[in-house]
Amino acid sequence: MTLDVSTAAVRVDGLSRRYGATRALDGVDLALERGITGLLGPNGAGKTTLLSILATVGEPDSGRVSVFGFDPRQAVQRVEIRRRLGYLPQELGYHRHFTVAAFLDYVAILKEITGRRRRAEEVARVLAAVGLETRARTRIRALSGGMRQRLGIAQALLGKPDLLVLDEPTAGLDPEQRLRFRELLSSLPGDPVIVLSTHQADDIAAICPHVVVLLQGQVQFTGTPAELAATAAGRVWAAGERDERAHLAWRGGDNRWRHVGDNAPAGAELVAPTVEDGYLLLSHAAGWR
């Protein structure tokens, strides 16, 4: 099958999914272009459900998904999506007695990279990309949590996927590893579609041209990080004292209180809002605490 790149790479229309009485997704519409899209939302907002459906692992109750023009409801087309997919689930286990290289080699076979030489090259490439090339022969059980997370990212990169679905990929990474991860995603060849779920608003601000805020199973915002930050313009102040009317307030490293809310504290001065401020105000408006 040929790759359909004439329309939005990934389209989601009216997607809904329930788990018993809980509505995880409620009529989600999205159009994802090439590049990195950050998915922000609190726990339980439906991020993992949405990503698992994009990764063809979960199935919606209703709505449609189109990935590069392929419909995951059709078995043959679902396989075509999977051939173009790299997926990092939120909670990833490992074959603990496998070595790092053996695990990646196994995953490479499951991704239908059947040529031995090509597989070896791919494994070497992704190991270098996540900085684990010296750990190729280490058993997974001997890796630290951060290294395992990098291994999870490495397996997602196998086969140079056109669609990367990463559910909280920076969880467990130290600050330097997070920066390297940003560098890695930014420098991926082929301009793939990357959907990145995270609680780290600064990761979104740093590397995502697009951001989607998901709250209570519904899309509350789509736009750029700057646009998200702009939604908080005029509602973020710095003051010497805490004002109880603020939605959220915390004391910063300069010993001044940063207030996010609709009311200006006495003697406060307006400060430039961040993506985090925009997200906080959105979630407050949606009644999420």
Place this chain on the structure above:
Amino acid sequence: MTTLRFRTVLGLGWVEASLLIRNLLVLAGLLGGGGLVWLIIDQTVPLWWNVSWWIGAGQLILGMAVLIAAQLAAGRPQRAGLADLYASFPASAATRTAGHVAGLTGVVPASLLLAGAASAVVQARGAIGAPDAVVLAGGVLLVIAAGAAGVAIGARLSHPLAGVLFALALFLSSGAYQVLSRAAIWLVPWNIMVNQLDVLPGPLAGYPPAGAHALELAGFAVLAAIVALAVTVRGARARAGLAAAGIAAVAVICFAGALQLRPIPTAGVNRLVSEVADPASVQRCTAAGQVRYCLYPGFGSELASLRAPVRDVLARLPAPPGPVLTIRQVVPLSMSDWTLTHGQPSSDVSRWGTQVENAPANAAAAPKATIYLPVGSWPAAGGQLADANFDLALATAEWAVGIPPQNSGSPAFQPCVPVGQAREAIAIWLAILATRPSADKLHDGLNTGMGGGSTGAGVGNTIVQTWSYPGMGRDYVMAPGGGPQTTAAGYALASAMTSLPQHQISRVLTAAWGKWLNWHTPDTLLARALGIPTPRLRPFLSAPSGGAPAASSAAQSPLCTS
């Protein structure tokens, strides 16, 4: 299957095979299976028609390990929390399952190694007959079928206990004779409990039905693989194809089962019964001095091992015994065994039963000049061979000094006891000199009762302390009716005689050989003639004067009086 999917299956199969080859469970199964085969072949001179089947029993142990290993491998993604990730790959669950099935090629080298190494050891230990390639191939198929079953189980049940439980069930099925008709015993994966292969004088066509059983195992392997795929495959067309293949596999299994339930060809059983009932009709006899060794065809390699203890006893006799001694192989076959007789006309079964009842091995009385050796019981090496040598040497010596296997008087055909007879000590002394067992081992025969105490036999109104010689009761030598019971007093005097120069004893024996063979000649007279005191035994039970034996539980045995 597309080329890409096929190559993916091959790739997965290669990885899974290499994992299985290095799997510690499989290695443990290989060692366990090898250990079991070793235990079997270590005991007796191996008979290929029996050992080929036992190598399959070793494969059963390996198969259990492979089943567990394959189940663990197939259930690995679920246990490791990788189910979601695996579901996102283009290789479907069915492709992965097919990879696991293909990976079972990794256990074939282990199975072949077990069969090959065991065969080499068996051959090196002087096995009789020729290996049965079909039986050996059946063992390899058993391992593959067990692995396929493991994949099928693991595709559905990922918990490690699932594989263990099914492996246990596989093992228990090998002894399912208690719930199956014995005619159907060959239908279980590998019957290791019920058969008479170890006593047959040669291979019997259709026993076991090896070809049909191998076909059944192949059918099971295919069926298990189909079940494994059916659990994971999607799509009506694929399922229909699997269903058709499954029906074909079941048909093959049923066909193989029906073949196994067929009666053994009547001509073969007729020939077997004839060989058992009248060994002389087929045995080849070799004369050596005053001894004829009559063995079934193919057993000639045992001759040298048999001759040594007999020759060494006879060489020490002061005078050659009159009649010729015959040492003959016999077959302790049971015709009440349905695995042999199922499906045969009852008239034939009845006739065979009568013939076998009258066979030498089952006769109530033993001819005086014949020693019987049960087929399949002669040890190959080690301590058991030493015991068997002593057993045969003592039987030869007892024949040479005229101690009968049983008393022919009243009560008839009971093991007799040569109480206080000089000839018993002479027989034991001859056997000791011929085979040189350790003094400790000989002495241990005095303490084989409960708690290391003495044993006794009631003779008349006396309880006589008995002595268990090396190899006694192990059926190396078969004495119909039980054979004479050796006494502690006879052993004690024989043991004391071993401390004297041999020429001194020979001179005393030669001077009055006829007298020493007389059952009336007491051991005290022999001790006096040799110039040694009659050994005193620890006080044992004796009957109150004129009363019944003190230990009424002791069996009553006649005195050896001929």
